[in-house]
Amino acid sequence: MKHHYDYIELKVPAKPEFVGVVRLTLSGIASRMGYSYEEIEDLKIATSEACTNAVHHAYDEKVTGDIIVGFGVYETKLEIIVSDNGKSFDVNEMKEGMGPYNQSTSVEDLTEGGLGLYLIETLMDDVKFKSDNGISVLMTKQLQRERVGSDEGTIATNQLE
Template structure:
């Protein structure tokens, strides 16, 4: 049986602990290791912060909809806002160009969140048709060992 837990919270940083605690509880129940849970918490926190800071920047306030869905082989987390969308491919291209031509110590603040999510999760999908939806998937049993 697939388990699904849904949260709707105000798009404010003060409420992100609710998302992190829910994620932690579900991930422990599903058998994820501590390091995997910490990676998920960072990635989900980044997606939520992006929605709060960028999605509702010009709108003042809004809501975040977070859905945790147990998969046969892991956990899928959808973070959705109804705020201002952005051009995902343009953002990736702009950041990729900056990463290849700039020393890390000189990189501008912001813009690396999408890369961080991709590094920490097994699958990342971004939909920007109406608002923004970030879908993060972490698979059970995958080890993050360096080769």
């Protein structure tokens, strides 16, 4: 079976004021795909956290850079990759430094920096990290469609459903 998907890529400066641009783009893509309002909010929070981590940790005052956000649009899921070319760090080491957390961990008990990773892993269906010439975060959210039948049609048709 052939796996068909569309790929959209956005490159923005690693500055806080551009995280909103990423959120707006994501909102449009997820809405067109048929995600619910709540799912879109979850996607926006997780993606914003990944972008904010890149803004705050990848580069410093002397070295500026970009964040590259890729959207893999599949029929049944959305994959979001947030990458930077800044300073690499060991994600597992960072998690260990934050202490253990799980669904029952109180938000107040998370150390600084831990809340972002906690939110990303809680709100998304699958999360992978790659540390290589910077950091890449691959987040996947499955699309739970309630309607039956083909997803074919134009954007205008899908918006009117």
